[in-house]
Amino acid sequence: MKLLVCVKQVPDTTEIRIDPETNTLIRAGVPSIVNPFDTYALEVAARIKDECGGSITVISMGPQQAKNALTECLGVGADKAYLVSDRVFGGSDTLATSYILSGAIRAVEAKEGPFDVIFCGKQAIDGDTAQVGPEIAEHLDLPQVTYAVEVTAKEGSIVAKRENDDGYALIEMQTPCLVTVTKPAFDPRVPTIKSKLAAKKAEIAIITSEDMELDISRCGLKGSPTKVKKTFTPQVKKGGLRIVAEDGAAAGVKLAGLLVDAKVI
Amino acid sequence: MASIKITDQCTGCKLCLKSCPFGAIVVEDKKARILDTCTLCGACVSSCKFEAIDFTKEESQAADLSAYHGVWVFAEQKDGKVANVAFELLGEGTRLAAKLDTKVSAVLLGEGMESASKELITHGADTVYVVDDPKLRQYNDESYADIFVQVVKAYKPEIILIGATTYGRSLAPRVASVLNTGLTADCTGLEIDTQKRELLQTRPAFGGNLMATIICPNHRPQMASVRPKVMKALEPDETRQGEIIVPDVNIPTDTVTKVLEVVNSLTEKVNLAEADIIVAAGRGIGKPENLRYVEELADVLGAAVGASRAVVDAGWIEYSHQVGQTGKTVGPKIYIACGISGAVQHLAGMSSSDIIIAINKNPDAPIFKLANIGLVGDLVEILPALTKEFKQRIG
Numbered sequence: 044m045k046l047l048v049c050v051k052q053v054p055d056t057t058e059i060r061i062d063p064e065t066n067t068l069i070r071a072g073v074p075s076i077v078n079p080f081d082t083y084a085l086e087v088a089a090r091i092k093d094e095c096g097g098s099i100t101v102i103s104m105g106p107q108q109a110k111n112a113l114t115e116c117l118g119v120g121a122d123k124a125y126l127v128s129d130r131v132f133g134g135s136d137t138l139a140t141s142y143i144l145s146g147a148i149r150a151v152e153a154k155e156g157p158f159d160v161i162f163c164g165k166q167a168i169d170g171d172t173a174q175v176g177p178e179i180a181e182h183l184d185l186p187q188v189t190y191a192v193e194v195t196a197k198e199g200s201i202v203a204k205r206e207n208d209d210g211y212a213l214i215e216m217q218t219p220c221l222v223t224v225t226k227p228a229f230d231p232r233v234p235t236i237k238s239k240l241a242a243k244k245a246e247i248a249i250i251t252s253e254d255m256e257l258d259i260s261r262c263g264l265k266g267s268p269t270k271v272k273k274t275f276t277p278q279v280k281k282g283g284l285r286i287v288a289e290d291g292a293a294a295g296v297k298l299a300g301l302l303v304d305a306k307v308i
Numbered sequence: 309m310a311s312i313k314i315t316d317q318c319t320g321c322k323l324c325l326k327s328c329p330f331g332a333i334v335v336e337d338k339k340a341r342i343l344d345t346c347t348l349c350g351a352c353v354s355s356c357k358f359e360a361i362d363f364t365k366e367e368s369q370a371a372d373l374s375a376y377h378g379v380w381v382f383a384e385q386k387d388g389k390v391a392n393v394a395f396e397l398l399g400e401g402t403r404l405a406a407k408l409d410t411k412v413s414a415v416l417l418g419e420g421m422e423s424a425s426k427e428l429i430t431h432g433a434d435t436v437y438v439v440d441d442p443k444l445r446q447y448n449d450e451s452y453a454d455i456f457v458q459v460v461k462a463y464k465p466e467i468i469l470i471g472a473t474t475y476g477r478s479l480a481p482r483v484a485s486v487l488n489t490g491l492t493a494d495c496t497g498l499e500i501d502t503q504k505r506e507l508l509q510t511r512p513a514f515g516g517n518l519m520a521t522i523i524c525p526n527h528r529p530q531m532a533s534v535r536p537k538v539m540k541a542l543e544p545d546e547t548r549q550g551e552i553i554v555p556d557v558n559i560p561t562d563t564v565t566k567v568l569e570v571v572n573s574l575t576e577k578v579n580l581a582e583a584d585i586i587v588a589a590g591r592g593i594g595k596p597e598n599l600r601y602v603e604e605l606a607d608v609l610g611a612a613v614g615a616s617r618a619v620v621d622a623g624w625i626e627y628s629h630q631v632g633q634t635g636k637t638v639g640p641k642i643y644i645a646c647g648i649s650g651a652v653q654h655l656a657g658m659s660s661s662d663i664i665i666a667i668n669k670n671p672d673a674p675i676f677k678l679a680n681i682g683l684v685g686d687l688v689e690i691l692p693a694l695t696k697e698f699k700q701r702i703g
Contacts, residue, residue, distance in 0.1 A: 054331075056515040056633065057653055073331075079634060106344045134348035137481070138490060168633055169514055172493035174481040177449070181485035186450050186565050189478040192627075202568070206628065207474045209579050210572040217564040226627055226634055261488075264348040268490030268527035271349040272508065274329045274520045277659075283680035291689025298665070298683060298690075299697035307642060307663060308585070308609065308702065 044097035044196055044218075046088045047151075047158040048121065049144060049179070050081040052105050052112035053169040077112045080164025082119075084224040086231040088162050089120030091196045098122045100151065100158070104132065104144055110247050117242035118234035125151055129251040134264030137170075141178030142261050148183065150255040159218040160201060165190055165225040176223035188214050189223040312348055314340045317360035327355035329518060373505070376466040376528040379405040382456070382479070383414040383428055383436075384471055386447070390416075390424050392582055393471030393536040398432040400498060400539035401469055404507070407500040408466070413437060415459055417452055419445040429550035432542045436552050437463070441559050446570065447475050450563045453482035458557040460487060465529050467507050469498075472533040473581065480533045490524035491531040494637070496538050496660060507532065515633045515656035536581045537639040538660065580612045580631065585642045588614030588631055588658070589624075592647020592668055593687055596624040601691035602646050608698045614638065614658075616648050632657035647687050650675030667691070 055076045060069045088099050101116040103109050104127040113124035127147040135143060152158060161183075163176035173189070180187040192211070193204040196218075203222055205212045234242070252259060260266055286301070288294035302308045320338030332346040340360070353363045379401040384391040394414065401412040413435040414428040425436045437459050444451065456479065460468070468483075470476040472494045484491035497510035501523075507530040509522045524530040580586060587606040589599055599619075606613045614631040615624075631638055633653040643661035648654060650666070650673055658664070659678060666679035667690055676682045683690060 054514075056517070056656075057651070059514060059517055059652070071331075133346060136490065137493075138484060138488070141481075141485065170493075171513065171515070171633075173477045174484070174491055174493055177478055177481035178485040181453070181482045186563070187478070187482070188565070189449070190474050207570075208581055210570065212570045213568040215566045215568050220564075226630075228627065268488075269492060269522050269524050271329070271351055272521045272523045274327075274351055274513075274518055277512070277516065277519050283682070285676075286681060286683045291685040291687075292693035294683050294685055295690040295693030295695075296697045298681065299694050299701060301681070302642075303698070303701045308698070 044091060044095050044159045045156065046091060046097060046099045046160050046162065047148065048081065048085045048088050048099060048101045048116070048162045049176070050085070050101055050103045050112055050116055050164070051078045051167045052076070052103065052109040053078045053167050056168050075108065075111065077115050078164050078167045078169075080166060080168070080224060080226070082164075082231040083227055084162040084164045084222075085116055085120060086229065087191070087194050087222075087224050087227060088160070089232065091160070091194065092120065095196055097159075100125065100155065102127060102144070102147060102151065104128070104140060104147070113247050114242050114245070115234075117245050118239045119232050123155075124245065124247045125250055126247050127250045131252050131259060131263050134267060135262060136267035136269045137172050137174040137178060138268055139262055139266045141175045141182055142266070143257065144175070145179050145182035146255040146257045147250050148179070150250060157219060160194075160196065161185070161219070161221045163221070163223045165223045173223070176221060180221040183221070185219055185221045186216055187221045187223070188216060190225045191222050192225055192227045194222055194224075311364050312342055312346060312350075313362040314342065315360045315362050317358045319358055319360070321357070323357060324352045324355045324361065327352045329513070329520065373466070373526075373528050376464045378410050378463075378465045379408070379412045379467045380460075380465040380469065380529070381412065381414045381433070382468065382470040382476065383416040383424070384473060384475055385416065385418050385421070385424055388418065388420055388424055390427055391471060391473065391536075392541070393473060393476075393534070394428070395431045395541035396536065396539040397469045397471060397534060398428065399541040400534070401467075402432045402542060404467065404498060404500055407502055408505060410466070411435065413465070415456060417444050417455055425552050427544070429552075430544040430546055430548055432548070433550050435550060437555050438552055439555065439557055439559070443559055443561070446567045448563060448565055448567065449478050449482060450565050451560045452479055453486070454560050455557050456483050457486045459555045460529065462555055466505065468529045468531045470531070470533045472535045476533055480531060484531050487529065487531075489527040489529060489531060490522075491533070492522045492524070493533050495532045495534045498532065498534070498539075506530070512656070515652060516659055517652070517656075535637060535639060535660075580614055580629070580636050580638050583612035583638070583640050585609050585611035585644070586614045586631070586638055586640045586658075586661075587611045587644045587646065588616065588648060589619050589646050590616040590648030590654075591618040591622070592649065592670075593619070594647070596622075598688060599624060601687060601695070605644070605691055605695045605698070608695050608702075611642075611644075612640075614643075616651075616654050645675055645679070646691065648675055649673045650678065
């Protein structure tokens with residue numbers, strides 16, 4: 044099977060701290076990582092490759108430094124990598140991003156042949172929108188399954204276990220299709236020294252606006268229907284009431300009394 | 309193209325650094341420099357006291373927006389039961405529609421939707437657009453998006469609100485993509501700029517560390533997905549009158565997706581997104597056997613059980629219980645954090661809860677900074693006492 048995984052390089056939000064004085068984000072020294080949900084997507088793809096054979100291509104849109112994210116993917120199962128990068132793509136919202144990525148995917152397919160399954164992470168941890176995957180599917184006119192935790196494939200179709208709000212659904216779908224992946228029950232594989240070295244040496248091809256058929260007016264800030272009007276840091280709540288009692292049991296009784304008396308419970 | 313430039317007026321005062329949501333400005337040799345990571349959002353412009361940021365925003369020519377009217381709500385349902393978030397959105401939609409002097413409508417797709425349509429009217433819908441067909445019995449991205457788009461194209465709403473559930477977050481982007489319009493995910497606040505008829509959509513980003521207000525000035529409809537439990541539903545009013553419209557749509561027959569099986573593995577109580585009370589376990593519970601204290605408390609309160617990532621990764625409880633950045637985002641009335649220290653990623657998933665109660669051994673745990681009520685002590689002592697007391701007092 045020919046598989047494609049879309050990945051994004053994101054700041055490691057777990058490393059972001061708030062400056063208590065100014066109440067703003069401290070970004071200095073925040074490392075960049077491959078979006079965790081994209082690593083899950085790559086692992087799901089890699090398991091299909093282990094099972095059925097085939098190849099995995101990874102694609103990412105971002106500045107030149109996003110190459111590092113692609114190199115990482117090449118160390119854990121990806122065979123080929125493309126970086127979609129162009130100044131005119133700057134400021135793209137989810138709709139413009141998905142439009143550009145779908146153009147880039149078509150350009151890669153023109154060279155390498157069509158993909159059977161396109162994988163994306165459920166969402167990126169910096170934006171948390173979960174929109175780019177389904178928007179790519181629509182641009183490419185592909186059926187989709189979102190929130191997948193498990194995917195098995197055979198020739199011409201896949202079966203995905205999709206998480207929903209109160210359980211899961213098993214969904215069968217003909218290929219080609221697009222799958223977004225949430226956290227599965229297994230961890231992504233780690234690179235070996237050998238695979239890491241090979242990944243470092245691998246070439247990463249760059250795709251710019253010139254390499255694909257795009258309506259530039261639908262790219263970048265100008266092509267984005269949504270605009271950021273303002274940003275602000277949320278008010279941090281100050282600590283509230285402390286319950287103090289002679290022992291744990293008494294504290295528990297006190298808390299229950301407080302909540303019942305105040306009619307919150 | 310839009311462009312950004314630092315002019316010679318720059319004094320290197322660094323005021324702009326903090327205004328950039330993307331950390332794309334540095335100051336070198338007493339002059340600011342814009343990095344490649346700049347997204348041209350323009351957020352920095354107003355922070356400069358010296359007018360040293362030369363930013364040109366290319367406005368797209370205004371499309372004809374006047375043809376679009378009304379606020380729409382996607383009425384998610386399962387087996388004929390309307391999801392609570394749809395009622396919440398009707399409540400919010402009613403408020404927004406009043407500001408725009410327009411009406412609020414619901415779009416309902418499914419099979420056997422008669423009583424669901426009426427329920428939507430009692431909860432505030434002036435109009436319900438119903439597509440009732442056996443092929444729509446189960447939610448399906450492909451056909452639901454296809455039909456939804458047909459109805460939007462026929463009736464042209466100016467605003468569409470969709471619940472940010474797992475289905476809503478799957479449907480909304482597909483619809484926005486076909487309509488070539490903007491969509492803002494997981495909004496927690498909505499307002500109206502009445503003059504421009506713009507929807508001001510506020511949402512958290514960077515794991516809740518930053519809030520952003522997003523607009524969609526030149527495209528219609530303006531679409532937003534909204535988190536469950538954030539907006540308030542109206543009290544149902546049986547006397548309310550509303551119109552039911554059956555739009556003329558083509559129902560796709562050749563979908564390549566097939567739902568093989570739907571399993572409700574979680575009990576009603578564990579639907580975290582819709583729970584009023586959540587009792588959540590963190591690593592501080594010590595061992596998997598102690599999870600029962602958390603479950604017993606949840607039982608007596610009719611609450612859902614949540615968990616931190618540490619507990620899920622340790623294999624003590626399933627991932628579906630995980631609250632936080634890589635788990636679920638919740639906003640219950642009461643969140644009882646048991647042995648959860650309060651890592652940023654966890655807080656991102658629950659900080660919008662109305663009342664946060666933290667129980668932890670460590671008095672310096674970050675969760676206490678956020679908690680409305682804090683108890684320092686041993687869970688194994690506190691939880692059983694709490695459960696027993698609740699049993700006695702609320703039975």
